Structure formats: structure tokens, C-alpha cells
Amino acid sequence: MQKIRTFSPDEKLVEERRGQIISSAVQLFAKNGFTRTGIRDIAKACNMTIGNLYHYIGKKDDIMSMALAAGHETNLDFAERTNHSLDSMGPVDALTATISGYFHMVDDTKDYTNFVYKELRSLGHSSRQSVLEGQLAVMAAFENILRTGCLDGTFTVTDEKLTANCIVTLGEIWAVKQWLFKGRYTIDEYIKINTAQIMRQVLVESS
Amino acid sequence: MQKIRTFSPDEKLVEERRGQIISSAVQLFAKNGFTRTGIRDIAKACNMTIGNLYHYIGKKDDIMSMALAAGHETNLDFAERTNHSLDSMGPVDALTATISGYFHMVDDTKDYTNFVYKELRSLGHSSRQSVLEGQLAVMAAFENILRTGCLDGTFTVTDEKLTANCIVTLGEIWAVKQWLFKGRYTIDEYIKINTAQIMRQVLVESS
Amino acid sequence: MQKIRTFSPDEKLVEERRGQIISSAVQLFAKNGFTRTGIRDIAKACNMTIGNLYHYIGKKDDIMSMALAAGHETNLDFAERTNHSLDSMGPVDALTATISGYFHMVDDTKDYTNFVYKELRSLGHSSRQSVLEGQLAVMAAFENILRTGCLDGTFTVTDEKLTANCIVTLGEIWAVKQWLFKGRYTIDEYIKINTAQIMRQVLVESS
Amino acid sequence: MQKIRTFSPDEKLVEERRGQIISSAVQLFAKNGFTRTGIRDIAKACNMTIGNLYHYIGKKDDIMSMALAAGHETNLDFAERTNHSLDSMGPVDALTATISGYFHMVDDTKDYTNFVYKELRSLGHSSRQSVLEGQLAVMAAFENILRTGCLDGTFTVTDEKLTANCIVTLGEIWAVKQWLFKGRYTIDEYIKINTAQIMRQVLVESS
DNA sequence: CATGAATGAGGTTTCATTCAT
DNA sequence: TATGAATGAAACCTCATTCAT
Numbered sequence: 001m002q003k004i005r006t007f008s009p010d011e012k013l014v015e016e017r018r019g020q021i022i023s024s025a026v027q028l029f030a031k032n033g034f035t036r037t038g039i040r041d042i043a044k045a046c047n048m049t050i051g052n053l054y055h056y057i058g059k060k061d062d063i064m065s066m067a068l069a070a071g072h073e074t075n076l077d078f079a080e081r082t083n084h085s086l087d088s089m090g091p092v093d094a095l096t097a098t099i100s101g102y103f104h105m106v107d108d109t110k111d112y113t114n115f116v117y118k119e120l121r122s123l124g125h126s127s128r129q130s131v132l133e134g135q136l137a138v139m140a141a142f143e144n145i146l147r148t149g150c151l152d153g154t155f156t157v158t159d160e161k162l163t164a165n166c167i168v169t170l171g172e173i174w175a176v177k178q179w180l181f182k183g184r185y186t187i188d189e190y191i192k193i194n195t196a197q198i199m200r201q202v203l204v205e206s207s
Numbered sequence: 208m209q210k211i212r213t214f215s216p217d218e219k220l221v222e223e224r225r226g227q228i229i230s231s232a233v234q235l236f237a238k239n240g241f242t243r244t245g246i247r248d249i250a251k252a253c254n255m256t257i258g259n260l261y262h263y264i265g266k267k268d269d270i271m272s273m274a275l276a277a278g279h280e281t282n283l284d285f286a287e288r289t290n291h292s293l294d295s296m297g298p299v300d301a302l303t304a305t306i307s308g309y310f311h312m313v314d315d316t317k318d319y320t321n322f323v324y325k326e327l328r329s330l331g332h333s334s335r336q337s338v339l340e341g342q343l344a345v346m347a348a349f350e351n352i353l354r355t356g357c358l359d360g361t362f363t364v365t366d367e368k369l370t371a372n373c374i375v376t377l378g379e380i381w382a383v384k385q386w387l388f389k390g391r392y393t394i395d396e397y398i399k400i401n402t403a404q405i406m407r408q409v410l411v412e413s414s
Numbered sequence: 415m416q417k418i419r420t421f422s423p424d425e426k427l428v429e430e431r432r433g434q435i436i437s438s439a440v441q442l443f444a445k446n447g448f449t450r451t452g453i454r455d456i457a458k459a460c461n462m463t464i465g466n467l468y469h470y471i472g473k474k475d476d477i478m479s480m481a482l483a484a485g486h487e488t489n490l491d492f493a494e495r496t497n498h499s500l501d502s503m504g505p506v507d508a509l510t511a512t513i514s515g516y517f518h519m520v521d522d523t524k525d526y527t528n529f530v531y532k533e534l535r536s537l538g539h540s541s542r543q544s545v546l547e548g549q550l551a552v553m554a555a556f557e558n559i560l561r562t563g564c565l566d567g568t569f570t571v572t573d574e575k576l577t578a579n580c581i582v583t584l585g586e587i588w589a590v591k592q593w594l595f596k597g598r599y600t601i602d603e604y605i606k607i608n609t610a611q612i613m614r615q616v617l618v619e620s621s
Numbered sequence: 622m623q624k625i626r627t628f629s630p631d632e633k634l635v636e637e638r639r640g641q642i643i644s645s646a647v648q649l650f651a652k653n654g655f656t657r658t659g660i661r662d663i664a665k666a667c668n669m670t671i672g673n674l675y676h677y678i679g680k681k682d683d684i685m686s687m688a689l690a691a692g693h694e695t696n697l698d699f700a701e702r703t704n705h706s707l708d709s710m711g712p713v714d715a716l717t718a719t720i721s722g723y724f725h726m727v728d729d730t731k732d733y734t735n736f737v738y739k740e741l742r743s744l745g746h747s748s749r750q751s752v753l754e755g756q757l758a759v760m761a762a763f764e765n766i767l768r769t770g771c772l773d774g775t776f777t778v779t780d781e782k783l784t785a786n787c788i789v790t791l792g793e794i795w796a797v798k799q800w801l802f803k804g805r806y807t808i809d810e811y812i813k814i815n816t817a818q819i820m821r822q823v824l825v826e827s828s
Numbered sequence: 829c830a831t832g833a834a835t836g837a838g839g840t841t842t843c844a845t846t847c848a849t
Numbered sequence: 850t851a852t853g854a855a856t857g858a859a860a861c862c863t864c865a866t867t868c869a870t
Contacts, residue, residue: 007454032329051843052855062838117383118325122239132386138861140843159400165387166404168379170373176324180353180372193366194289197373200408215829245867258831258868267865338652422850446743449656453844465847465852474844531797532739536653546800573814579801580818582793584787589737593753594786595666607780611787629833660861673834675862 005058030114075134082141091149210263237321282341298356419472444528489548496555505563626679651735696755703762712770
């Protein structure tokens with residue numbers, strides 16, 4: 001988590017420029033992958049010259065680190081918020097709300113999800129660990145809801161880990177398989193159908 | 208599907224060498240991505256010299272094309288075999304067998320699956336179409352079973368496409384998220400649990 | 415010796431700023447060389463911003479020119495003072511005093527000496543000529559003393575040029591080979607021993 | 622002392638090409654310094670293309686390392702040979718022969734000497750130590766002769782280290798101050814005069 | 829059939845210099 | 850007078866591909 005080199009003393013500006021860089025870059029990374037995306041492409045995409053871009057980063061890899069860090073934080077935040085949802089709701093509502101929240105989050109950060117699917121396996125050890133940590137936190141949040149539901153008899157689940165993974169994956173796949181869903185479903189329809197299916201899986205059968 | 212250049216007239220040898228090249232390359236592509244994998248790495252991995260390797264391919268891209276073509280064929284074969292399964296079994300058995308068959312196939316070709324997840328979005332239009340066609344064929348096979356089951360009252364499914372996608376995805380994810388499953392489940396356990404879950408989703412509730 | 419561009423009409427200030435710039439820069443040039451020393455490093459070392467620094471110089475090369483000019487002047491001054499020393503002293507005292515004066519001067523301007531040793535060969539023709547002229551002036555001053563001593567029978571020297579060069583070099587080497595002398599000799603010890611050795615070389619043997 | 626990357630398995634060729642590279646590069650480094658010398662310049666100087674040059678080195682720095690290593694070895698060899706000279710000669714002959722040998726060696730490797738004078742201060746710690754070690758070995762060889770001569774009453778020297786340094790420096794300066802000597806002295810004349818001077822310094826005065 | 833040295837275009841990165849504020 | 854963001858040329862380095870042996 002070391003500081004990234006910059007030549008500018010103006011922290012506000014640095015933050016702003018880095019934001020532009022990351023969001024342009026993640027789009028390109030998601031489409032073409034890290035290696036195929038040239039610095040020139042990134043610079044062009046965020047209307048900077050190459051030289052200027054390098055005032056805000058130290059090297060190309062830094063862009064990836066920053067993008068991963070941002071996504072990681074988003075995941076941790078989501079997990080934290082989710083863990084509070086059980087305070088005010090029953091398991092069924094909590095699960096419904098969390099699925100919807102997660103799927104919407106994925107929809108808002110499609111590029112990040114695709115980028116991670118593309119690059120995860122080629123990341124260095126520490127970056128990779130950090131990404132996985134974020135994903136595990138989200139899964140743990142779902143597991144928590146499922147476990148609570150099992151304890152009070154609302155849900156019946158053989159293996160919470162696997163079910164949580166299934167839910168998370170269905171969300172991610174929305175971003176990853178856009179080619180399949182585009183034009184067929186809106187995100188809300190997709191959520192509705194999948195939520196129904198998931199509920200069929202986990203709810204105790206009411207005779 | 209244009210012919211790939213070779214300098215050798217011996218088709219047997221060409222076939223053999225290309226097989227070596229593809230299987231070495233797909234491993235590397237899955238781990239490091241196409242661009243990060245150098246011709247040198249591929250040559251080393253299959254114990255050829257660069258010069259010799261270039262006797263059997265025309266350019267680096269050809270290796271990718273060949274790998275994709277091989278995967279495509281595997282998918283089409285699988286779909287075809289599956290479509291015959293209903294001739295001799297009921298929908299429940301057919302679904303169970305097909306899930307198992309598909310998941311095992313993914314397990315046997317993990318590298319290919321990861322490679323596709325990594326590179327699909329950066330492929331050129333025609334290669335991409337061809338890959339998607341293969342995936343759709345597999346999905347269609349599952350849809351076919353589900354639809355048959357619905358017609359005879361065994362299954363109840365809101366949206367066959369989505370359910371088929373869910374099944375296929377759960378299979379692929381076995382390869383893609385090895386970091387999550389490794390050491391926790393064997394492929395057979397994974398199949399068993401997921402099959403059970405899927406059945407809960409699609410089987411008509413027997414009161 | 416063309417004028418160096420400045421945006422400031424205040425000559426006092428220009429002079430002052432340039433002094434700061436040169437002394438910071440020469441230190442860095444001596445350690446890292448001209449090319450490896452960035453404008454940024456120089457600006458930081460003299461607590462200016464890049465923009466401000468460029469108000470007092472036209473281009474990076476100007477800093478080098480100014481540094482060389484300053485050293486050149488120091489050399490000429492030294493040579494001039496030396497040429498007067500024979501007016502009031504005999505050759506032995508004059509030589510002793512001049513050696514001491516020269517070695518102390520080198521000690522005071524170590525950075526400049528190292529900088530010249532590093533960069534001399536890569537200078538353009540005219541800068542280079544100017545530096546050499548300064549060095550020759552100093553050598554000539556020593557030659558003059560030696561020649562005078564030879565004429566009056568105090569010294570015996572085969573080749574005044576070479577002996578003068580030897581003396582000057584022993585002085586310069588104090589700055590250049592600091593790694594060898596540091597902690598072993600003070601400048602005054604170094605002067606004492608070397609003076610003795612030089613005297614043994616040049617004094618007529620008194621039987 | 623780690624191996625330098627090469628793509629060629631032919632060690633003979635690698636050795637040969639590296640020899641060409643080093644000798645071309647050292648010339649350029651001596652004249653323009655390491656940083657000002659571009660890879661293009663080096664490639665041009667040894668009639669290679671940039672790409673081909675990079676088959677025999679890993680990075681520009683490697684060229685410097687190799688050049689330093691070669692010079693280092695030359696120094697150690699010289700020191701070793703010198704240490705045997707006392708076996709068969711008296712101190713006076715040994716000193717005369719060694720001075721001549723050393724000065725000739727410097728003359729043969731002028732570029733290396735100039736290169737070291739230019740770059741020593743900007744080298745990283747370990748390269749630097751290695752160069753200094755070589756220089757100290759040569760100095761120690763001279764010290765050894767001087768000390769032997771003092772013990773048997775032939776020489777009288779106040780400080781062997783300083784005298785050894787003086788001798789070595791006079792040799793190096795032949796390469797460094799070519800501008801001063803060129804056209805005035807041949808290397809043999811330079812050796813003759815300096816040897817005489819040094820002898821005057823170190824020989825016990827015979828009344 | 830096999831080899832690997834050679835090529836050169838294109839990628840990333842650095843840095844002196846300018847100029848609007 | 851002072852600032853530092855922006856520029857773009859040029860540096861280093863990689864790698865797919867060819868071709869003489």
C-alpha cells in the first residue's frame with residue numbers, strides 16, 4: 001500500500017486526475033486487458049498527454065493497483081453495510097435486499113468486474129490476495145444472512161459457502177456475460193428472476 | 208476458418224506438433240494472458256525452438272485461433288451428445304447426467320475455460336462469435352432438457368435460458384475460481400452439491 | 415561568454431539566485447554527473463520551484479556554463495596572485511606557500527574539481543578550452559616559480575611542465591580520491607607530506 | 622556477480638559479441654559518459670542493431686558492469702604479477718619495471734581509466750567497492766616494493782601509501798590529461814621522466 | 829526438418845522547457 | 850516575482866517474425 005509517485009503538490013488535483021485516469025483505464029482494461037492497453041490509449045481516453053499522465057502515477061502498474069484498491073474498498077464497504085442489515089430486518093428481507101444491492105453494485109461497476117475476471121490470475125501475489133479478500137468479505141456477508149436464516153428455521157441450506165458463492169457469481173456473471181443478457185433483460189428483471197430462483201433454493205418448503 | 212500456414216507437407220507431423228503447441232500455449236494463456244505470453248515462452252514450454260515452431264504456424268494469433276477452434280469443437284460435440292441423451296432417459300436422469308458430464312468436461316479443460324474468460328472480450332469479431340456459438344450450443348442442450356421436463360410436468364422453470372445459464376456458469380466457475388474450491392471440494396462433491404441445489408430449483412415440489 | 419537569459423531586471427537578485435543555483439548544482443553534478451542531475455533535483459536543492467529557477471537561467475546548460483566560468487575565474491585569480499608571490503619571497507618559500515594555497519583552494523572547492531574531472535571530456539569545444547586555459551594558468555604559475563628557482567640554483571628540474579603538472583595533480587587528487595584519504599589525513603597533513611616529497615624532488619641536493 | 626541475461630545458447634558467440642559491445646561502449650563512455658551515451662550509439666559503434674545487442678545483455682547497466690568487471694580483473698592480474706617481481710629482482714629494478722608496466726597498461730586501457738574517473742562517484746555501492754578494490758590492489762603492489770626497499774636500505778619513504786598513490790596517479794593522469802601530453806611526450810618519454818623523478822624521491826641520497 | 833541470430837516497430841518512461849495563473 | 854501543470858521529443862527495452870545455415 002505504498003504511496004504512488006506524483007510530481008504535483010496539489011493533493012486535490014492529484015486525486016481528481018487519478019480518478020479520471022482510473023475510470024478511463026478500467027474501461028479499457030476490461031475490454032482489452034491490461035497488456036493490450038497502451039499508455040497512449042489511456043492518455044487519449046482521459047484527454048491527457050502521456051507526459052502529463054506520468055505526473056500523477058509512477059508507472060503503468062500503479063494504475064492497476066489504484067483500480068484494484070478502489071474496487072477492494074467498494075467490496076469491503078458493501079460487506080460492512082450488509083452485516084448491519086440483519087439488525088433491522090428478517091433473513092428473507094435481508095437476503096432480498098442484499099441480492100438487489102449487490103447486483104446493482106455489480107451493474108454500476110461492470111468494468112471493474114470484467115477487469116478482475118480478466119486479470120486476476122496474472123496479478124502478483126499481494127494484489128491478488130487483496131482482491132480475493134474483498135470477494136471473500138462479500139461472500140461472508142451473504143453466508144452470515146444464510147446462517148441466521150437457517151438458525152431460525154427460515155432457510156435450509158446444505159453448504160452456506162457454496163450457496164453464497166452461487167449468489168455472488170450470478171451477480172458477477174451479469175457483468176461478465178453482457179453479450180448474453182443485453183437486450184433480453186434489464187438489471188431489475190434479472191434481479192427479480194434470480195432472486196426468485198435463489199429463494200426456491202434456500203427457503204424451507206412451506207407445504 | 209482459413210488454413211494456417213505450415214512449411215511441412217507431413218500432415219501427421221503437423222497435427223502432432225500443433226497439438227503440443229496448443230496445449231502448452233493454452234496453459235500459459237490461462238495464467239498470463241495472450242499478450243504476456245511470448246512466443247519464446249511457448250516454444251520453451253513445448254520443447255521446440257522458435258524457428259521450428261514457426262514451421263507449424265503462421266503467426267502467434269494462429270495459436271489462439273487453433274486453441275479456440277479446438278474448444279469450440281469440444282463444445283459442439285458435447286451439445287450433440289447431450290441432445291441424444293433424452294432418447295434413452297427421462298428428464299431428471301438426463302439433467303443429472305448432463306450436469307455431471309459438463310462439469311467433468313470443464314474440469315478436464317480448466318485451462319481452456321480460464322483462457323476464454325480472460326480473452327473473450329478482446330477477441331476479434333469472428334473468433335468471438337465462434338466461441339459464443341459453442342457456448343450457446345451447450346446452453347441450448349440444457350434448455351432442451353429443461354423444456355422437455357417442463358412439458359411432461361417434471362420440472363417447473365420460469366425462464367429456461369436463465370436456468371441453463373446458471374447451470375453452465377456454475378460449471379465454469381469451478382475452473383475460474385479454483386482459488387476458492389481448491390482443497391475444500393473434489394469435483395465430484397462439487398457436482399453432487401450443485402446438482403442437488405439445481406434440482407431443488409427446477410423440480411416440481413412434491414408435497 | 416554570451417549573456418544568459420533572465421526575466422528579472424533586478425541584477426542583485428539575479429546574482430544572488432544564480433549563486434544559490436550554482437552551488438547547489440555543482441554539488442549534485444559532482445556526485446551524479448550533469449546528465450543524471452535533473453532540473454527538478456537542482457530546484458529542490460536550492461529551494462526554488464522549477465518555474466522560478468527558469469527566471470534566472472535560460473536552459474540547463476547555462477548552469478554548467480556559469481559553474482565553469484566561476485571555477486575558471488577562481489583559477490585565474492589564483493594564478494595572478496601566485497605570480498606576485500615571487501616579488502616578496504624566495505623560490506622555496508614561494509613554492510611552499512603556493513602549494514599550500516593551491517591545495518587549500520582545491521579543498522574548498524572539492525565539488526568543482528570533481529565536477530570538472532567528470533565532465534571535462536564531454537564539454538563542447540569552447541567551454542572546454544576555457545577550463546583548460548584556467549588549469550594551464552595555474553600550472554604556468556608553478557612553472558614560473560620552478561624556473562626562477564632553477565635559474566638561481568635553488569632548484570633542479572628536468573621538465574618544469576611535468577613537475578608543475580605533478581604538483582597540480584597531487585592537489586586535485588585530494589578532492590578526487592577522497593575515498594582514499596578520508597579519515598587518514600587532514601588536508602594540512604596531506605599538504606605537509608606532499609610538500610616535503612616535492613621538495614626532495616626539486617631541491618638541489620645539498621651534500 | 623550475477624549472470625547477465627542472454628538469449629543465445631552459443632557461449633562462444635556471446636563472449637565475442639560482448640567483447641565488441643564492451644570495447645565500443647567503453648570508448649563512448651569515456652568520452653561522453655554513461656548517461657549521454659545512448660544504446661543507439663553503442664549499437665552503431667559495434668555494428669549491431671539495437672534488438673540484436675539486447676540478445677547479449679539484459680540492460681544498459683549490464684554493459685557498465687561488464688566493463689568494470691573487465692577492468693577490475695586487469696588490475697588484479699597486474700597486482701598479482703607485480704607481487705612476484707621481487708622474487709627475481711632488487712627493489713630498484715622491480716620498481717622501475719613495475720612503473721613501466723603500469724604506465725603501459727594505463728596507456729593500453731586509456732578508455733577504461735577515463736571511464737572510471739568519470740563514473741566512479743555515480744556508481745552504486747557494490748560496483749564502486751569492486752573498482753576501489755582493484756585500485757587498492759595495485760597500490761598495495763607498489764607499497765610492497767617500496768617497503769621492501771626501505772627495509773634493505775635502498776629506499777627512504779615517509780609514507781608508502783602516499784607515495785604509492787602518487788605513482789599510480791601519475792600513471793592514470795597520462796590517460797586523463799591526454800590534452801596536456803598529446804604531441805609533447807610519447808608514453809616512453811613520459812615513463813622515463815617520471816621514473817627519474819620518482820627515484821629522486823625514494824632513493825636514499827648517495828653522497 | 830531444425831536452428832537461433834538478426835531485425836525493427838512499438839511499448840513504457842523520463843525530463844528539459846514553456847506558459848497561464 | 851513566483852508557481853507548477855502541461856508538453857513532446859527522446860531515451861530504454863521487448864518481442865513477433867524472418868531467413869541464412
